[in-house]
Amino acid sequence: MRRIYILLLLCLGINQLAQSQTYSIILGRPTDTSITASIMFDDVMQYKLMYGVNSGSYNLNSNSYTSSIDVPEEIDLHNLLPNTKYYYKLSYKLPNASNFTNSPEYTFHTQRAPGSTFSFTIEADEHLYDKKGVKNMYEVTLANQLADNPDFMLSLGDIFGDDHSYLDHTYSITAAEVDSLHKDYRPFLGQLCHSVPFYVCLGNHEGENNYYYNMTPPNNLCIWGTQSRKYYYPNPSPNAFYSGNTTNEPYGIGAPENYFAWTWGDALFIVLDVYRDGCKDSLVEKPQGWNWTLGQTQYNWLKSTLENSTAKYKFAFAHHLRGQGRGAVALAKLFEWGGNQNNNGNYTFPQNRPGWDKPIHQLFVDNHLTTFFQGHDHVFAHETLDSLTYIAVPMAADSTYEIGWLANADAYLSDTLPGTGHIKVTVSPTCVKIDFVRAYLPADTLNGQHHNREIAFTKTFGDCSELGIKEEKNSLASTLFPNPANAYTNVMMKNASTQQHSYQLLDASGRLVLAKTNIGQFRNFIIDTHALQNGVYFLQLSDEKETETKKLIIQH
Numbered sequence: 205m206r207r208i209y210i211l212l213l214l215c216l217g218i219n220q221l222a223q224s225q226t227y228s229i230i231l232g233r234p235t236d237t238s239i240t241a242s243i244m245f246d247d248v249m250q251y252k253l254m255y256g257v258n259s260g261s262y263n264l265n266s267n268s269y270t271s272s273i274d275v276p277e278e279i280d281l282h283n284l285l286p287n288t289k290y291y292y293k294l295s296y297k298l299p300n301a302s303n304f305t306n307s308p309e310y311t312f313h314t315q316r317a318p319g320s321t322f323s324f325t326i327e328a329d330e331h332l333y334d335k336k337g338v339k340n341m342y343e344v345t346l347a348n349q350l351a352d353n354p355d356f357m358l359s360l361g362d363i364f365g366d367d368h369s370y371l372d373h374t375y376s377i378t379a380a381e382v383d384s385l386h387k388d389y390r391p392f393l394g395q396l397c398h399s400v401p402f403y404v405c406l407g408n409h410e411g412e413n414n415y416y417y418n419m420t421p422p423n424n425l426c427i428w429g430t431q432s433r434k435y436y437y438p439n440p441s442p443n444a445f446y447s448g449n450t451t452n453e454p455y456g457i458g459a460p461e462n463y464f465a466w467t468w469g470d471a472l473f474i475v476l477d478v479y480r481d482g483c484k485d486s487l488v489e490k491p492q493g494w495n496w497t498l499g500q501t502q503y504n505w506l507k508s509t510l511e512n513s514t515a516k517y518k519f520a521f522a523h524h525l526r527g528q529g530r531g532a533v534a535l536a537k538l539f540e541w542g543g544n545q546n547n548n549g550n551y552t553f554p555q556n557r558p559g560w561d562k563p564i565h566q567l568f569v570d571n572h573l574t575t576f577f578q579g580h581d582h583v584f585a586h587e588t589l590d591s592l593t594y595i596a597v598p599m600a601a602d603s604t605y606e607i608g609w610l611a612n613a614d615a616y617l618s619d620t621l622p623g624t625g626h627i628k629v630t631v632s633p634t635c636v637k638i639d640f641v642r643a644y645l646p647a648d649t650l651n652g653q654h655h656n657r658e659i660a661f662t663k664t665f666g667d668c669s670e671l672g673i674k675e676e677k678n679s680l681a682s683t684l685f686p687n688p689a690n691a692y693t694n695v696m697m698k699n700a701s702t703q704q705h706s707y708q709l710l711d712a713s714g715r716l717v718l719a720k721t722n723i724g725q726f727r728n729f730i731i732d733t734h735a736l737q738n739g740v741y742f743l744q745l746s747d748e749k750e751t752e753t754k755k756l757i758i759q760h
Contacts, residue, residue, distance in 0.1 A: 227251075228394040229294065229310070231401040232438050234356065235445040235466075236286040236315035239401065240438055243294065244276040244390060250299055253279060255292035259309065262293060270299065274387070276436055287317040310398045313355050315445075316469035321632040324468075325354040325400070326521070328579030328597035329407070329608075332392070333365030333385055336582075337601030339392070345600045345626055345643040346396045348657050352628050352641070355468065357400045358475065360579035360597055361407020361523035363389060366429045367416070368409060379428045386432040393437075404437050405475050406462055407523040407579065408490075413479040415489050422455035426480075430457050440464045447509060449477075449502070463502055465509045471574075471631050472515035474506065476522040490528045494539050494556045498564070507561060510571035517574045517636055517665075519629075524580035525564075525594075531615030532578065532594035533587040536565045568592055574636055574665060577627070582608025584640050586619040586663060593663065595638065596620075597627050603645060610714055613755060614740040621660050621753055635668035682745050682752055688759035691734040697745060707731070708744045709756070717741065733758050 226246060233240040241253065249271045254262035266279055284290065294307040316322050327345060331337035349357060364385045366377065393402060406412050410433070416426035430453075433439075439461035440446035448464030462477040481499030483491040491497075498506070510518065529535050536542050543553035543563035553563050561567070568576060575593045585596035596616070599608060602624045609622035625643040629636065640661040642654070649655050682697045697705070709718040709731070717736065731743075733756075741756045 227294065227296065227307075228390040230390065230393055230397040230437060231312055231399070232397075232403070233440050233446075234312065234314060234401045237284045238280060238282045239284065239312055239314070241279045241281070242276045242436070242438060243271070243279060244274060244436075245271040245296070247271075247273060248299060249296045250304075251294060251296035253281070253292055254295055254306075255281065255290050257285065257288055257290060259291045262291070276390075278438060284314050286314050287320065289313050307398075312399060312401065315467075316355065318470050319633050320469045321630070322469055323352060323354045323628055323630045325349045325352055325357045326360060326577055326597050326627040326629070327357065327600040328360035328523075329362045329582050329599045330359070330389070330392075330601050331362055331365065331599065332389070332601060334368055336607060337599065338603040339601070341603040341624060341643065341645060342392060342601035343395065344645060344656065345624065346392065348641055348643050349626050349628075350396050350400065351657070354400055354628065356403060357396065358403045358405060358521055358577075359600075360405045360521060360577065362409045362579065363404065363407065364429070364433070365409045366425055367411035377425055377428075379423070382425065382428040383432050383435075386429075386436045390436060402437065403475060404433060404439050405521050405523060405579075406477050406479055408479060408527065410479070412460075412462065412477075413482055415483060415487050417480075418487060427455050427457065430460055430462075431455075434461060440466065447505070449505075451501070463505070467513070467515055469631055470515060470633055471517040471519060472509070472513045474509060474518070474520040476506070476520060477502065478522045478524065478527040482527045492528065496526050496528070497540055500560070503560065503564070506564070507567055510567060510573070513571075516633070517631060518572060519575055519577065520568065520573055521577045524578050525576070529615075530581055530612050531617075532576075532585065532596060533589045533617055534615065536589055536594065541565050565589070565592065575638065581612040581615065583612050583616075584609075584621045584623060584661065585613070585616040586661065587616060588618070595627065595663070598640070599624055600626060600643075605644075605648075606714065609742075610712065613742065614712060616755070618755075619661070620742075620755055623660055625660075632668070632670060634670050635664060635666040637665075637668055638663040682754055684743065684754055684756055688757040689733045690758075690760055692730050692732055693756060694728065694730055695743070695745070696728045697747075705729075706746050710742045710744065712740045712742075734760075 228244050230242050252268045253266040255264050256262045291309055291311050293309055295304045297304045366382050411425040411429045416424050441459040441461055442448045442450050446464050446466045449462055452458050453460050462480050465474045482496055484495050484497040526535055526541050537544050541564045543551050545552040569590045569592050575595055577595050579597050581596050582599045584598040587594045605624050606622040613620040623642045625641045628639045628641050639659050642658050642660050644654050644656045684693050706721040711717050736758050738759055743754045743756050745752050
């Protein structure tokens with residue numbers, strides 16, 4: 205494979221796909237002076253990249269290459285200027301054609317300098333492979349991210365779904381099937397990643413864990429999955445810019461590119477792999493309790509990365525803490541992540557991890573991690589434990605807008621919201637601003653209740669006034685107490701207007717239980733819950749401008 209440090213996997217938009225795919229580009233591995241472009245054509249083409257620092261002016265060119273059909277080739281662009289926006293086009297033609305065809309103009313940015321303002325986006329749980337995800341819904345989310353103009357995008361896993369062919373435990377998946385599952389995402393990701401470098405964080409359904417790794421190697425899901433992922437979507441390997449897993453694996457894998465870290469502007473980014481070494485003592489598909497582990501090598505790297513970083517902001521990403529289960533804060537107190545044997549506070553970390561310094565959560569807290577982002581639960585959630593913010597990223601392609609909210613919201617102890625979309629994070633020298641950006645299909649906005657790209661939730665750290673962004677409240681900023689409730693719960697809406705308010709109370713299946721409109725101008729009121737059955741409910745509060753959903757537990 206040829207390389208060009210500027211991961212450019214150029215895929216066409218859906219309207220172009222309807223005519224002819226022709227090529228796909230996905231950018232990756234951006235550094236201060238380089239980037240990689242993975243380029244794949246559906247025909248034999250002669251091609252090159254033309255690029256420069258001014259729009260419409262391309263004074264630099266890559267070498268010329270000849271493609272093979274459906275074979276991604278990595279082109280590395282070197283000697284780029286730091287902290288600089290570049291513009292480029294792909295120029296290509298059939299070998300016997302007279303003239304080259306130029307792609308639209310695309311862009312990318314080299315590493316931001318400290319003191320810069322920039323944004324990045326996060327998506328999770330695309331699930332197109334099992335039809336929980338819907339293709340045209342996913343394309344809306346991708347287009348929304350492109351409109352945000354981020355410097356890069358991270359996917360938090362369950363992209364390729366390799367292990368779903370293993371669910372009957374016949375383990376009959378083939379290398380060709382694994383290859384197709386990875387290849388099938390290029391036309392979609394290419395709609396964004398021609399201008400937004402792409403990072404892969406492994407999910408449980410990627411199948412890249414040691415449970416599969418040791419089954420009749422090299423002919424197994426884990427090895428085939430790693431090979432296909434690296435073939436189509438290069439992640440960073442350790443070098444002068446990125447740190448990460450320095451292990452060289454056999455069977456042609458080399459560096460597995462499964463966990464890595466880098467600095468961009470004033471922020472440190474850490475992507476974890478909670479699956480490849482996730483089983484400590486016995487090979488089981490879903491290790492639980494102390495049997496799950498990051499592995500000491502990854503733990504030591506994480507500890508060193510955090511402690512040696514001077515970045516003002518620090519972000520960590522994984523498909524899910526501890527690899528399995530549901531929720532965040534409820535799990536963060538336990539086992540290797542939190543050190544406790546159970547929720548009663550029986551601290552057994554020293555006995556179960558002899559020689560390790562401290563649990564993962566405490567490592568994050570002591571080193572001032574700004575936010576931990578996870579996927580897995582298909583729902584947006586926001587929780588805080590010991591000053592550390594946990595954010596669950598919603599599905600990117602759920603056309604029902606509530607798969608995860610109905611199934612998994614009760615695993616969280618704080619804010620949860622239904623909806624589909626992505627997370628946008630804006631970083632400045634004085635502020636971090638996290639937005640949940642909802643995506644809607646056009647037909648679902650006709651009633652006027654929602655609009656595509658609406659901001660469902662905002663979380664800020666620091667002073668955001670210098671961003672030139674209007675400070676946004678976290679919806680109505682409501683609180684419920686007592687919660688769990690017995691006979692009643694008090695509702696307080698800090699940010700509500702002084703106009704009319706209303707509420708709807710839904711049970712865990714989404715059925716309407718109570719509703720009241722035109723409450724009046726009162727921001728505080730009481731809901732009678734004495735006649736309701738024990739369980740998890742969702743209270744939707746509205747004024748004339750805002751809607752917010754809070755979880756209410758009823759326990760008599």
